[in-house]
Amino acid sequence: MSETALHNAPDDLVAPFQIEGEAVRGRTVRLGGSIDEILQAHAYPEAVANLLGETCALAALVGSNLKFDGRLIVQAQGSGPVRYVVADYDTEGSLRGYCRYDEDAVAEASQGFARPGARSLLGDGVFIMTVDQGPDMDRYQGVTAIEGETLALCAEQYFAQSEQTPTRVRLAVGQVDVGEGRRWRAGGMLIQNIAEDEARAPTAEPWDRTQAFFETIGEDELIDPTISAETLLFRLFHEDGVRVFEPKALKAFCRCSQERIETVLKSFDEAARAEMVEPDGRISVTCEYCSRVYSVDPEALNAD
Secondary structure, eight states: OOHHHHHTOOSSEEEEEEETTSSEEEEEEEESHHHHHHHHTTTOOHHHHHHHHHHHHHHHHHHTTOSSSOEEEEEEEESSSEEEEEEEEETTSEEEEEEEEOHHHHHHHHTTOSSOOHHHHHOSEEEEEEEEOOTTSOOEEEEEEOOSSSHHHHHHHHIIIIIOOOEEEEEEEEEEEOSSSEEEEEEEEEEEEOOOOTTSOOOHHHHHHHHHHHTTOOHHHHHOTTSOHHHHHHHHHTTTOEEEOOOEEOEEOOOOOHHHHHHHHHTSOHHHHHHHOOTTSSEEEEOTTTOOEEEEOHHHHHHO
């Protein structure tokens, strides 16, 4: 792609890159309006919003490498103040996510921390990545224990254990004034060491050097709206050279619909649905992802 293409690219994109002449590849993600929409759908405490934003950025980084139509689901669950966090990415570039948490417990866990990490919020639990290739294919799921304090460390541990691929991850979330008041932004970068083979020179030294550059990334750089993804990559890897490939656009999109909600309600028997009817005579259902409220006529469900 041309050097100007990514400079002019809007937010909400994920772009693959390759260190020139070396067996190191990676992806970088920048989320603006999409992550603000996802996080503003709920009144999340800052610590919870940060965790969900990181999970969405990670889902985009990993999911954008899928070579087939499908979905990647990144989730973590544990015994801590945040019971469950999930981000759902599909290969059309759609993102959604939500957290289930105990507000009082989150407030208590946040005392003394500028921003508690994944381990403090989730407690003992598991980190899971699920690849869904559609109804005709079995799902692939990898599970590792939550061992690192940050979600990035959880992801690195996952790749080390489940895929034996040396991987480094950086994630950042914050609120930035982009001219319309403070809005949520998220960003991230992932690098991986491609395994040695007969056609490649030893990869240990280039990998160590790339990691050293990678360590210099500032969280503020990952979410700064004035720094393009290409500019950041050039800052980091200009000594070796870096090739940036065509970015993929991302958007916030929830798959909920009136039809889907009605299908779920029909799976309950008539007596169970009767208990769901509210004083106005209708069943009200709120999507846990996007907070959209659906109103359903119970008689319409009984008619089928």
